[in-house]
Amino acid sequence: MSEEALVVIDVQNDFCPGGALAVADGDAIVPVINGLIADYDHVVLTQDWHPDLHSSFASFHAGRQPFETITMPYGEQTLWPDHCIQGSPGAAFHPGLQWAKAELIVRKGFRPAIDSYSAFFENDHTTPTGLAGYLRERGIGQLTLVGLATDFCVAFSALDAARLGFDVTVRLDACRGIDLGGSLEARLGEMRDAGVVLA
Ligand code: VGL
Ligand code: ZN
Numbered sequence: 001m002s003e004e005a006l007v008v009i010d011v012q013n014d015f016c017p018g019g020a021l022a023v024a025d026g027d028a029i030v031p032v033i034n035g036l037i038a039d040y041d042h043v044v045l046t047q048d049w050h051p052d053l054h055s056s057f058a059s060f061h062a063g064r065q066p067f068e069t070i071t072m073p074y075g076e077q078t079l080w081p082d083h084c085i086q087g088s089p090g091a092a093f094h095p096g097l098q099w100a101k102a103e104l105i106v107r108k109g110f111r112p113a114i115d116s117y118s119a120f121f122e123n124d125h126t127t128p129t130g131l132a133g134y135l136r137e138r139g140i141g142q143l144t145l146v147g148l149a150t151d152f153c154v155a156f157s158a159l160d161a162a163r164l165g166f167d168v169t170v171r172l173d174a175c176r177g178i179d180l181g182g183s184l185e186a187r188l189g190e191m192r193d194a195g196v197v198l199a
Contacts, residue, residue, distance in 0.1 A: 002141030005042035007119060008033055009147030009154045011097050012048060014083040014090035016148075021083040023149045023176045027094060032174040033146050034098045042140060044131070045099055046119045048084035048153070049091060049107035056115035057082045067180060074124035077115060078180065086110070106131050117153045120160035132164050142167040150177035155187035162194040169197040 058079035108116035116122040
């Protein structure tokens, strides 16, 4: 039997109330996640980690507003308010998150020209972050995903993990979504179809 890991996606100040890209109730999951962190032998965190002037920021594109969609060389890209800038307070983990036990922190979205929702691949779906190799080398085959946002970074991480052959559970009580134009229902359906267990 392979090892299990908890993967905590982007529980950062900018995705919590008061942050630059606040997810409604985003901070409500922190106590639930702390309980899970205590229970798991292996904990991995991800951290959205953009340079300023990142191409996923609406401010980078003249005349564009946050939450509009544009076409990038790698496909469709939603534009966001400036968020999770490297080293800024908004990019820090929520102060209540008990993350000290984490064995690995995966940073993503640091290439200026491409966004990265998934913990496994950038938004071109081909540039790897290295996480799959790390988990495989450590004999970890079962993943429980929690965090923010359900319909973006959690969902794309879960879909990639399932495609890569990991057993994947998403704990919905420890996630919150953004829900842009029906994105939450769409991603939940895709996750179910991909064999992700929604708990
Ligand atoms: C995320 C939008 C932009 C997320 C990150 O963590 O779900 N969403 N960057
Ligand atoms: Zn981002």
